[in-house]
Amino acid sequence: MHTFFHPNSVVVIGASNSPFNLGATICRALNEFSSWSGAVYAVNRKAETVHGCQGYASVTDIPQEVDLAVIITPAAVVPQFVEQCAAKGIKHVIIESSGFSEGGEQGRAMQRRIDEIARAHGMRIMGPNCLGVLNTRNQFCCFYGIQAEDFHTFANESGGVSYIIQSGGIVVIVLESFTTDVVKANKIVSIGNKSDIDESDVLEYFNRDESTEVIGMYLENIKDGRKFIETARRVSKPILVFKVGRTGEGARAAMSHTAGMANNDYIFDKACTQAGVIRVNSISELHAMPKIFTHMPPLKGKRIAVFTNSGAFGGITADLLVQAGLEMARLSPATQEKLSRTGQIFNVKNPIDLGPALSMQTFLEIFDILLSSDEVDGLLPVPSLWHPMVIDAIVELVKKCHAYGKPAAIYTPNAVHKTVSYRQKYQVPLFESPEEAVRALEVSYRQHRYAEMKDALQNLAGAGQQEEHLIAQGTL
């Protein structure tokens, strides 16, 4: 698996100088946009050099050793190129062409042919019908069609979130959204039809990958449910998964896209719970949630203290917290008394209504009182950005959260464009809606519970039965 993300040399099969050639865009990205320093070769009928990549008429004509092949030709000729790769001794192949099992019986027959060649020669295949790999750490990227501007936007900053994404369109949204967020991508892989490498293989790899802190997945189907559950149970990092096909119509649409068998959604849901996988409800959660893991300590209990200078959000967040299975922290008279002494606070009961007249000092004191209280497991601050002091206080809050080991899911009740611009400028993990902030606390708490459960399972010999026992007990 490592070679897919760290090849020393690559051949792009199907790259030529014809107009609108997609392979050429891969050569261009690797040779012109990227700081990745490996060798790139092109294979095309005329053996022409493409964007500075030496051209050959056949893979076997390349004199040097090649680690990885990227195939982006019409589907009909893919099998013969896979054979050339086998003859050349290439063990890693990414097939980006479409027209296989998602495109009818003829396509399925070709996919079977490819699988046979790969098995016979011990090759690993990614795809077909995929975008391949982006590794922001070394800027290796074999996405087709990428423009210079997008390449630099997507690959110039590196973070801790790695994704397994079945569809190219979702890759774009996630990467675009990260440009204004505090989290950044680490590695992204688009696995398409999954004829060989599937979500579980990549999951296993990301679990061992040191620079991956959080794993996100967009799936249209699961190839092997049992393998997925067993793999996910070994993963200690948070796994967020969005799966399409909750309804029959959705499953039908997904099938026409990446050709998977429709999975029973109810069973998938159960499998996620048993495997300690957090199921998210939208694409935006897939890129908005990771920052609660990368930028905050885990939420270890359910009791949340809300404070706001916009009274309405006390009620709104209280509703959301209860609906998410969390609790409004009950503040003791002693804690309320401490809060009263910090300044002119409208309401010292949770939700705490700060009122408008607040100094930086008062903010800091409130943070200390709440974070140090054993009545509170985490914070949901809703401070409106009405004064420059407020964002300075938020910056301090983030530091204090780490010091006290308790998270805050911060929502600033302003228009999204304003929140986003402050988040980018001050690099603080702001959420874009109260719903998102509450959801972040929910997934943080869930992950904490899953981690405890996985630890418990690992400490048991012959986990099988005890595990069922834990499930039956309702611990999971």
Place this chain on the structure above:
Amino acid sequence: MHTFFHPNSVVVIGASNSPFNLGATICRALNEFSSWSGAVYAVNRKAETVHGCQGYASVTDIPQEVDLAVIITPAAVVPQFVEQCAAKGIKHVIIESSGFSEGGEQGRAMQRRIDEIARAHGMRIMGPNCLGVLNTRNQFCCFYGIQAEDFHTFANESGGVSYIIQSGGIVVIVLESFTTDVVKANKIVSIGNKSDIDESDVLEYFNRDESTEVIGMYLENIKDGRKFIETARRVSKPILVFKVGRTGEGARAAMSHTAGMANNDYIFDKACTQAGVIRVNSISELHAMPKIFTHMPPLKGKRIAVFTNSGAFGGITADLLVQAGLEMARLSPATQEKLSRTGQIFNVKNPIDLGPALSMQTFLEIFDILLSSDEVDGLLPVPSLWHPMVIDAIVELVKKCHAYGKPAAIYTPNAVHKTVSYRQKYQVPLFESPEEAVRALEVSYRQHRYAEMKDALQNLAGAGQQEEHLIAQGTL
């Protein structure tokens, strides 16, 4: 009610030149920021002039006639100023001060005292504990604390959406969000504790108000459920309401904020259905949904055609549509055949996968085929903004929707900041997530059904019984 939005003269009681005086910010906004041309007077102990507004020690000292009083003094002295207003013959009073029924027994006693004076003199009271009124049509605004920049952002553009909002913080989010949206505010009223004027009074007024097309409400409680239902039934415009207090914790928090009785949420929900009121699920829906009414024809049936150049969104939107109670349109072989002839389309079944290689001409042909088809009631286009041509096609699509009388809820699968900037630049009604777009179709369809229902009720003599009959039939 008209006078609250169109006064010729106003007195701001409690406006002075003391530092941090909130009344002074109202004088400043009216006299310095606003193009509203009425007279403004200030009442304060020293009778000092404030931001150019002539000062008096008492309301009764003002020689000219005064239409409207805005009171923003400590709660304890509010009753005596209400008495001065009565003596001066002022019939319209907005009390922005807090510390009344939301603040304990003493506050409640003061509120009762004010109510008595008002009743005795035929005065109408808005508030207490509110922000008052913003009318973007004449730039009359009595919000306190508003800065020059915000004033111009909020009041310089006028649109068709009027709001009844119980909390100032929500006013800010809605207005800030409108700065990047195609919809704009018309009139906004923050009614606070509702000692006299309540949501139903304003609803009635907005229904008659010609420049109001859509009505939005943020409520922490309903003052009079029966009045609300009866009023809402008479309203022909779409009413969107977000109500806090779905849970016990939320209701408790709301009560500490604006002092209303907690309403049973289940009953409120039923009441909304019977009154033809659309209940929304978040603050963001409150400002994101109106554009489906102001910028698109109504959705008159459930059958939606989805088309996208990012295959994943076929499945995602199909799931969402089904969950929203809408349907994926079934395209006949004839329609599929027409779509095939427009160009190289990956999948002509709904969801239609356009594939990447698409010309403007192909886009336009697809729009015509789908909008003219009697198999389709509305569109859910999900075109990625990967090429400038795409936004040009969207501009044309909006025109065609009006020509065919069918709506499109358009979502561009890009990061929110990109979608928002295109929406602002091209003034097209783009939604920010697939969830939002589907929800817009759902509320459009629901409003269409409510309008039919309200028409039917109006056509019945002695509607009472028949109405119950319609409800029993499940028509509502």
